[in-house]
Amino acid sequence: MASEIELVDVQAGYGRAAPVLRGFSVAVPAGSVVCLVGPNGAGKSTVLKVASGLLKPRSGRILVGGEDVTGLGPQKMLAAGVALVLQGHSVFREMTVAENVLLGAYTLKDKSKLAARTAFVKELFPVVAERWNALAGLLSGGQQKQVEFARSLMVDPKVVLLDEPSMGLDPKATSIIFDQVVRMRDAGTAVLLVEQNARRALETADTGCVLDLGRVHISGPAAELLADPQLGELYLGGRPAEPPVAPKH
């Protein structure tokens, strides 16, 4: 099956510094979840920024639904069906939860869907309903993440890019998110998921992809990666505790 989104041999970086992504490729077919894991600073967020149009690649191509969309800005990318939920916190802090969520539907042409979607996210995340008129910036860290996720659910894009969606969430909310990811996949959406909660994420994902030094280190069916003991130790965090790294100075 053709991939919904595909990055081909992408080079990208910030300012004049040396590139962060050095020939990175990934493909996410519709109705599947690809999980990107890797050490801090490997370039995972950079991949998502490139894929969403926030960062222009220095070279390489981005294809959405087989069409070349390299160099388009985030607005056009959204129109093409690609949505990104940023890492960290990106609520509009001095706007209410209501305004935040409704802005998620900024590009929604069919305003009749608005009510249904609002009701849906309110039900999914009770805090959204409870704090509907509170300023988003005043919510707790995890609550803000929930609002962000709710905001992204106001439209249904073909490709969803998620940058550590479970960060800062309590176990309940984490489960809601992962359930939602599964639901999206089942609805035919292509999901590119970056997670440090790697084991949990790989359990949900179809394909795993380990990023290191801005390149694909290894990729394959998620279950296989999970089973690889060496990968576990290097990237996924292993049960067997390492001997203490004793600094004796």
Next chain:
Amino acid sequence: GDGGGSDSADDPIVVGISLPLTGDFSEPGKGVQEGYEAWAKITNDKGGLLGRQIELKILDDQSNADRVVADYEQLIGSDKVDLVVGPFSTRLVVPSARVAEEYGMLFVEPAGAAKEVFEQGFKNLFYAAPAVANDHYNHLADYLLALPADQKPKTVAYAAMDDPFAQGTAYGLKAKLEAAGIRTVVDEVYPPNTTDFSSIAAKIASSKADMLVGGSQYQDGVNLIVALQQLNYQPKLAAFSGAPTNPEFASAIGNKTEGVLSPTGYSPDAPYESNKEFVEKFKAQFGKEPEEDQANAYTTGQVVAAAVTAAGCAEQGDCQQKLVDWVHGNKVETVVGPLSWDAAGKPQGAHMIQQWQGGSIKIVLPEPVKEAGFLYPKPAW
């Protein structure tokens, strides 16, 4: 000028001037510039001074006291001009006079009218106009105090800009009227940058003072009058320094000028000999009649010229002291009449009083030079 030492006959005499061509005083500053230019042209057309042409070197001080000092510093120290003359407005005259003083230069100036100028102990400074600010209204005071008791105004409202010159004029008159028992009912001072006069006007209007005295430069006077008109205040007498002599005054207040008074040191119609020449040639050069500012600058030039001619020299160095000494000891005939100075450089004359009548401004005081009778009380505006 290339060095003060050489005064060969074909070397021009360079006169250094700093003027507020931009900034707060830019408008009168330009008037002064015209006056100086007229003086240079008229003098040069007649063969110059000591047979040498006059060359003006004018710098812009942006109405800024720091700059004016730097300018004279440059003119004297770096450009080595032969003579310097003063800038416009008391605020700039005081600091620049100090530079001239410390370089030992003669400093005749056209616009340092406030008494502060003469309290600095300057020995080389001379104000080239008939009277200092505080004496501008002397003739008006005399006139009012001579009125029969039932006609005399009983209450007066004063509003003066916080500026040495403007306050000087208003308070000069105030002191005299108060001494004669005429009550002050409003005494307002406003900063130079005031543009909203409605509150001051409200105070004046509600005091119903018989007479209004405005210590103004120009625009502040206009604004105050409009604000008073908006409140429908009708005094029996209204006097303003500065503003009413300006050519645009009448249209600025909607031509409701009848009866407004103003002191002036200059009249284009004055009978002095050099004045006829000045008015005529000024008209030819600029296409309009000269005003007070132009005349003051011209007067400054006349004083300097008289000193140079008498001393027979014009350069930096010992010559300057000769010039200073000469001005101290002599009377100079100018377009504003004969001028002489006390030790502090203060002129010894008085200003005339003008009044708007029938759409133009006419001299009404003192008696000997008047062009029209004094209109009192003034009609409504």
Next chain:
Amino acid sequence: MPSGGLLFQSIILGLLLGGLYALLAAGLTLYFGIMRVVMIAHSAFLILAAYLAWWSHERLGVDPLLSMIVTVPLFFGAGVLLQRMLLSRLRPITLTMMSVLLTFAIALIIEGLLGYAFTGTQRRIQLGYGSASFGLFGARIAVVKLIAFGLAVVALAALYLLMKKTTFGWALRATIQHRDAARLVGIDTEKVAGYGFGLGLATAAIGGTALSLDTTIYPSLHWHWIGPLMAIIVVGGLGSVPGAAAAAVLLGLMQSLLQIPMGTTWAQTIFYLALFATLAFRPQGFFGGRLAQRF
């Protein structure tokens, strides 16, 4: 003790003045509270608009109010350009600080060009109805002041509705608060920020015209305005248009009343006293709210 008549007259004058202040402060509130830009040049644009009104009256002989047909769209366009070409290129972290300096530079340029074009002379529109007034319970209301007040009310109401009731207002606030996130929900942040700035300058066009009706203008006049206006927006709560309006009317009224016992100069200090009082007791402003720092 001032007479009742003077008090009443002063209250009327204060209210009219406060209305004008409110309009002039509205634009500042917009840039500052919503866009994090300290727009020192706002009052320079006011003066520019006032000059254009003066010029069209003086040279073209049209009523200064008509000049708004041209100046309002012109300023809107200028605002868009300014934002797009200059302000949007500043680094976001230092935006607030650098915008101070950049707009300061713009103010200098405008002042210089005005001085070049119109000289430093003080100008005042001479209107047929310039000194017309009518009585109200013994006080007098000047027609020009009432027109200015009316302009202020209409412009402010329109601005308020625009910001609160349209998605544009939302998009603008979102753009400023998190540009990347705003782009990701599909907002054309460049355009929106530009329009926001344009809107601010459009209020300057209206305000400047209102100002020109009843006051003297000169190129460096904007320095005189910037202080009181800044004080108003702080007292009103940065970013709150209604807050700024309330503070403006209140301070205008206080200034007008304080002039009776204290005189013009000292009465002006009320702005700065109110500013310091606000910062000491309620840094978020007395009328509007602002998000406190979160950890």
Next chain:
Amino acid sequence: MLLAAAVLSFPSLAPNPYILSAGIVVLNYAVLSTSWNFVGGFTGYISLGHGALAGLGGYGTALLVTKAGLPSFVALAVAALLVALLAVPIGLAALRVRGASFVIVSIALVLILLLVFQSWASFTGGSRGLVVPRPFPGLLRPEHHRVFFYLFAALLALALLVWWVIDRSRFGLGLKAVREDEDKAEALGTPTFAYKLIVFVISAGFTALAGGLYALWFGDLDPVFQFSILTGSYLVLMALLGGVRNLFGPLAGALIVGVALEYFKGQFGNTPLHLVATGLLLGLVVMFMPDGVLPAIGSLFRRFGKSEQSSIREVTAAELQEERKREEVKQ
């Protein structure tokens, strides 16, 4: 070193007293903008109100000489101390607010002092101005300039020295932390408010010294020019143009702006276009050299050198772990 020599030999090289006096003006700007940079550079609080502190120094000195009869330089020192003391309550009020609010407060400071010094005429002389008696009455003007040139140079050297000491100290690092993130600095145990206040007081003291020295040199004070936002913003322009993180940034800025102002004045002497030119200069700096001239030159040189390093690791996780294991064995 070279710089010091250049500065010290200037008076003997200056062709005439005017150039010397222009040199004094530039030095004065250099001292003022270096003083400004104590607050602006370290803590990132942009004050447009430093002109007011200089004005206070000037007026303080003048009033102490004229009203209290103190000798000129004693008055200067006392005035600077008084301004430094006064800076404590001012700082207590102003430093409570950050960012743009602080800018507004600093503007308000200038305007309120202007109103006070204009209105309180019985004490300050009001708009009539105040004349400062000459410290060396016998001196001819060129000599007068020479003396003051050295005095300003000494003051500049002192200000630079203090800035340098703070810059490399832990105190300085704490101030920079305030600039970056005040709450975070506080959480790390930096008494941010005390730090800000101390450096504000130091800055105010130096600014007042410069203002007072200027008053003694110049001789005339006028509230409109002593308490002007424009002066304050020139200081910011200079510091910014040179580079606020740089010891010599403000000095370089003062040189460039001082000379540029003279040049613009010469070029556009009779029109207000010099304002336009200044505005354009400021705008260009903000747009293209937000870090200042010195850093811009620095990075230009660096670009000829090696290209910027990536922050990305050059070894894979596997290699890293190997390396660690080896190290552990060694230990």
Next chain:
Amino acid sequence: MSLETKDVRKAFGGVVALDGATVKFREGQVNALIGPNGSGKTTFFNCVTGMIRADSGQITYAGQDITRKAPHAIARAGVGRTFQLCRVFPRMSALDNVLAAVRPGGLLGGLRGARHRAEVDRARGWLTRLGIEHLIDVEARNMSWGQQKLLELAGVLMGEPATVLLDEPAGGVNPALLDRIGTLVRELNAEGRTFVIVEHNMDLVMSISDHIVVFDRGRPIAEGPPSLIRTDERVLGAYLGV
């Protein structure tokens, strides 16, 4: 150094973030503070460190009342913290970020050079232990999320606080590194440091903590060793949601 709070309340308008929280953290142990989103954990940290002022109640540290102290004073008393939405000095290099945590002693101490040799070495040591030594000269704003998180941790540890409050140290940190951080915490604890860790990563919490306090709606609902908490019904209902 024991950290205790008594009946601390904090309400933001209508939202009660802390509702009479009475907690005692054990000295010399690794304590964990867990609870659902919005249960008041971060607010609790903010009150303890003086960043916001509690409406009522008392906070004592090492027997001293610190309820109304300024944040820097509390930090100097030995309480260091990290922030949930991690905070670093964006335009400072990693090295300076870490060095900024060194507290000068007295006025003259403040004038000592910031880049003291021994301290630079110590700073480098921390960066190395957290796996970001290669970023030593990189400005913090040019780092990835996780790198900033680690940098912040390094900075706090550099200050050698006796009690360390960590707000979600694991958020966004690579799991492989997380294991090492866990080890690090245990080591530092062995040196005598007290930890209070807010964290949603239950594996980490359960594996490193000695004592766990569970918050719900602004007050503790359970506390005890991991083994007990893991099975506590209230905790399962309110938090773990199974």
